[in-house]
Amino acid sequence: MQAARGTTLSVRRRGVGLIAGGLALFGLALDQVVKWSSVAYLTPGQPVELIGSLLKLNLIFNPGAAFGMGSNFTIVFSCFAIVALLACLFYALPRITRLWHAIALGLLMAGIAGNLIDRIFQPPAALHGHVVDMFQLPNFAIFNVADMCITFAAAIIIINSFRGDPDKDEAEGAGEKAP
DSSP, rough: OOOOTTHHHHHHHHHHHHHHHHHHHHHHHHHHHHHHHHHHHTTOOOOOEEEETEEEEEEEEESSGGGGGTTTOOHHHHHHHHHHHHHHHIIGGGGGOOOHHHHHHHHHHHHHHHHHHHHHHHOOOOOOOEEEEEEETTOOOOOOHHHHHHHHHHHHHHHHHHHOHHHHHHHHHHHHHOO
């Protein structure tokens, strides 16, 4: 949909873009504060029960992806994260028009950036760094706030893909009624 500068569509895009950016920055800040606190106050290998045995804090440094898979491919994950974050910033962000797009994109950018910062700045080396994880559920991977942001973004995208596009459906319906 094309719109002239200053029209409702461009104002809407700017507004949802600001929401996405603000949510990304908030999620990234929360992720980094939780990681910093975990490194400062937790000891690896010594879990702390947060909600009984349901949720524990268990500090680990993960070189791989979920469940520690791909631990020999840290540089690949780093490069993929850089490309994905750039695509979000320069391709997706300028094109979003809906609030749910902004929320999903903001969460996705927060998650990608949070784990990418670890891969760049955590030991053993730049682009080979291990991701700081601390939340542990029974029989599940240990994860962090960035991972939660990515998971929630994926859930929002999946749920809304099943809902359809009411604006598109309405426009198509109007087109069919016109002579």
